[in-house]
Amino acid sequence: LPPGERVGFAVIGLGRxxxxxxxxxxxxxxxARPVALVSGSPEKARLVAAQYGIRPEAVHGYAEMERLRDDPAVQAVYIALPNGMHxxxxxxxxAIGKHVLCEKPMATSAEDARAMVAACAKAQRWLMIAYRSQYEPTNRAVIALVRSGELGKLRFIEATNTQANGPGPQWRYSRQLAGGGALPDIGLYCLNAARYVTGEEPVELTATTLSPxxxxxxxxxxxSVAFQLRFPxxxxxxxxxxxxxYQDRMLRLQFExxxxxxxxxxxxxxxxxxVQRRVGDVPGEEERIIxxxxxxxxxxxxxxxxVRENRRPHTPGEEGLQDQVLMEAIYRAAAEQRPQHL
Ligand code: NDP
Structure with a gap:
């Protein structure tokens, strides 16, 4: 689409x-195109605006974010702030009439996530959570492979997301700003994948957390967190x-x-x-190119x-809310050291 017809986004929070x-x-x-910025670092924001051809008058501080209301070029915001600010x-x-694409994790509690869904429903604005893996072609191909039944019934999922995180202080180590540690930040990818791969909601879970x-x-x-989900x-x-x-972001599925x-x-x-499977009598292995x-x-x-066609996003606020509910159950399972039935 020509620039003038694209959906204009204000990016809020200029971090990594x-x-x-x-x-x-x-x-x-x-x-889509970026047309405005909201940041607490004016100098950085000015430079970034210049780099992306964003008008200087479309750069705002957090306190002045409501000025976006009067900017018709801005139809949506992309929230890239620490979790506790989502x-x-x-x-x-x-409240100022903008659609919201919000980074994951949606919030730091299910209560906050519910409030976000309600706020967008009330304002009749779309809310989407940025579950990027659900828009990534290989993950989509895996979902299609499971649904096709090509390898028989899906039996087991193994999902890992680890990374060596740097020294503090940083907001990721703050309960208030992050809502938790590895679980909401990166473990969420495993949780969400287990749900999109199966297309089901877990009925039971167990969990253990660990901190040196x-x-x-x-x-x-x-x-660290290890958790196990049982699906219907x-x-x-x-x-x-x-x-x-060390970083490992592997998803492994075992079928019949x-x-x-x-x-x-x-x-x-x-x-x-x-894909590994038996071809005739011989166990074979092939890579599918996507x-x-x-x-x-x-x-x-x-x-x-x-936004353009007025339709519900594939990963709406309710998708984020469900993960918040499950993450709270995971913490409960770890704290009580017993399975949670959902
Ligand atoms: P950063 O710490 O790099 O950036 C956060 C930005 O938020 C800051 O640069 C700052 O921008 C603004 N900010 C406002 N208030 C605060 C505050 N009190 N403390 C810290 N920053 C503040 O974080 P990330 O970019 O890594 O993460 C932002 C969000 O994106 C998180 O929700 C995270 O989970 C998510 N994320 C998603 C990823 C994905 O793959 N989808 C990957 C990484 C993160 P400014 O200077 O402009 O005010």
């Missing part, structure tokens, strides 16, 4: 995800997430008649899909399409 992924991804979008900025954006003693970073939030069809998912180990391994399943790029695409651009374009 905004500067390194979201803003550059707009160059690969077909129906609720406030979603509510403020909806004496490590200041993990006084308020967990370093009998699928069992084992998930592991940690800030304390084969297995799928996806190294880098939750990475920004480099997804692969390896055309890579910028998942951030896919995600932003999807939301722009929803």
């Amino acid at each position: 995800i905004a500067l390194e992924e979201v803003l550059p991804a707009f160059a690969q979008c077909k129906t 609720r406030e900025y979603t509510e403020r954006a909806a 003693e004496g490590d200041e970073r993990y006084r308020e939030v967990e370093e 069809s009998g699928v069992l998912a084992r998930c592991l997430s940690s800030y304390g180990a 008649r084969g297995a799928v391994t996806m190294p880098h399943a939750f990475d920004y790029q480099g997804q692969r899909l390896v 055309r890579p695409r910028n998942q951030f651009a896919q995600e932003i374009d999807h939301f722009a399409g929803c």
